Each structure stands twice: as C-alpha cells, then as structure tokens.
Amino acid sequence: MKNEEDKLDMLLHKLSNTDPELSDAEMLTENIMQKIKAKDRHRNPILLTWIRSVTGTAAVLLIGLFLFQQNGIETTASATKLEPPEIRLNIDSVCLKNMKSPSTNLMAVYLCHLQQNSIKNKQFKIIEQQLKN
C-alpha cells in the first residue's frame, strides 16, 4: 500500500516537472489573431447597434402614442356625444320629425324653423290685436 503511494507520488512529481512541448508557438499565436480579426469583422459596429436600439425604441413609443391618441379620441367622442339636434339647436321638433336624417340637412331644418317662427309671429300679432280690441 505504502509502496503504491510512493510510486504515485513519484510519478506525479515527475509528470508535473515534465512540461509538454509546444511546437509552432508562433503559428498558434497567428491562428488565434486571425480568428480574432475574423470575429471582429463579423461584430456589428457599436454605432450601428446603438442606432438600431434607439430607432427600435422610438418606433415602439410612436406606436404606443398613436394607440393612446386613438383611444383618447374615441373616449372624447363618446364623452361629448352630440345631443339630439332638437335640444342642441332648440329648433322646433316638428321640423325634425319630418326629416329622415336631420344631421345631414341642417339648412332645411333651419328654414323650416324660420317658417314655423314666422307662423308663430303672425299668430302672436293676431292675438295681440284681439287683446287690444
């Protein structure tokens, strides 16, 4: 047992003192440097990488802003939903009831309103005269 331990220690001592020989050390250095140059050629320039990341971030932000704005417009539109024309314009509902789509023909509604007003004015004058008499 002791003999084997001694043998092993002796062998290890001798092996650790025996350095492996490196042939063509210069060639090995040259190969390493060539591979490094090739790696560097394939490596993206720092500026290009930087520009890529900045433009990528900007694109994402713009898309986000666009979506946010779209959502904002829809919210505003629903919040400020147009009131019925008869309330908003205070126009006689008789005119509106006769129109199929009042929002598309406001001029006609307005003319109708004026006619209604003139009729009412005439009626008002008649009543006023009757009261004076």
Add this chain to the structure above:
Amino acid sequence: MDQSTLTELITSSKRNDQKAFRSIVECYQYMIYSLAFRMLGNEEDAKDTVQETFIRVWINLKAYHPDKKFSTWMYAIATNLCLDKLKSSKYKFKDYSIDDTILNVISSENVEQTVINSELGIIIRKLTSELTPKQKIVFTLRYLEEIEIDEIVQITGMTPDKIKSNLFLARQTIRRKLEIL
C-alpha cells in the same frame, strides 16, 4: 510579465487593441496549452482549446474584473472548455492498461530525456482513463499543474470539500491501477 504591464495590456485590449492582445496571447498561450495538454493528453485538441480559450477571452474581456487574478480567470475559461471536451464521446471511457511506459517514467532518473510529447500524452491518458471528467479536472489542476485548492475553487466553482473528495477518489483509482505493476 509584471502586473502593471499586464494591467496596461488588458486595458488596451478592452479598447480593441489587437497588438496589446497579441502580447497577452504570446505570454499566456503556453500556460493554457500545458493545462489543456495535461487534461486532454492530446496535442491537437490542446491547441484547439488554446485557440478557443483566447477567442473567449477576447470576446469576454470587458466582463473581466481586475479584482480577480487574470491567470485564474483564463484557467477557468480553459478548464470549462476542457470539461466540455472530456464529456464528449471522443473522451468517453477507453480501457488503457498500465504498461512499461509508465514503469520507465517511474524508474528513470531524468524524465525529460525519456518522455517526449506523444508519450507524455499517452501516460496521462492511461493514468486518468478511469477518472470522471470532474476528477480529471481537479486531479490535473492539483497534482500536475500544482495549483492550490483555494485557486481551484475559483477556477472550477466547486466547494473545497467536493474538490478534496474528487482528489481522493482520483488518487484511489490511479493507485489501484499502479498496484498491477
């Protein structure tokens, strides 16, 4: 190479100075070759490992922290590469019996006269053929490269207890082989 020169070379290399890195390669390539040769027992694979190690060093140089010893950091990279190779099918268990080559080494007065590179590779492979990749790694680092346990901890990331148990098992296996002689 003194520490200040090495620090200067590392700083320049971090700024993509290839001339500075060439100096580092010239200074350390033999150290890495010796380690890889002793771990793998094969000249060609050892040279491949040296190349791969320095490419990794160049790529990861910015991640190197000066608090760590540069040689230890390089040893760690080379050891990981060797470990990957030892786990590959090429290095799977082959039955190398102990023969006269090893007997000659033990009995000779001057080893360097007796052992040439190819024989040294054969001897290492025969001695360590029954060891697991991890046992081979710690055995080579401790007994052939004569690195202290504390540094092996940094190189391999293993605990001191794990290293010691691997060394014990490696010695036991090799001693059993030597009993045949």
